[in-house]
Amino acid sequence: MPSEPRSRRKWIRVACISVRPPLSLLLLLPLLASGPVACASHPPPDALAATRDALAGLDEFGALLLGAGLPIEAIPEGRSVSPVQAERLRRHFGILPYLPQHYAPRVVADELLRYVARHGQGVSRWDLSRMVQEYRNLFLLRQDGFIAAALTGEPARWVGPVEVRENGAGAGGFEMGEFYTCADGESWLRASRPSLDSR
16 A cells, blocks of 8 residues: 555656756746747837828828828928929829818819919928918818818808809809808808919
């Protein structure tokens, strides 16, 4: 009887010796254990960091282009916009599909880009951002029949289905391509286009 517990101990000892890890694995364990801590102290870069940084650095003109449906990577960098850049952006808008909310900001962006192209030399981003402010209280009729804010494309009121007319297209008393203001939320008046050449 006393020999049986001894034989069990012997087999347990033999089993432990046979599964003893190699020395190289024992040396590797501390390195493996420190891995997650090292990774946590240096997280991988954010996948959208470049886009986030570009959005954080947008001025009023850049935000207008973005609202008009231009991809963030196509927004020009630098302190001014040249006539060549303006024409390139206009061509970009010509081939890009757009949603209804892009229409009004795209009209404003096109006006500013045509101004830069006519100007014959670069126009500073600061001046363009000031010009954007001239449109802040203006509205345009969209193709879906909504009067929308010129800078954001946000719909303010549905006026009816747009139909083709002799001199263009419109709905109710509104014409496509014309600017409107609304002082009291009910009365809409046609507004004159901001004068960009007086700058």
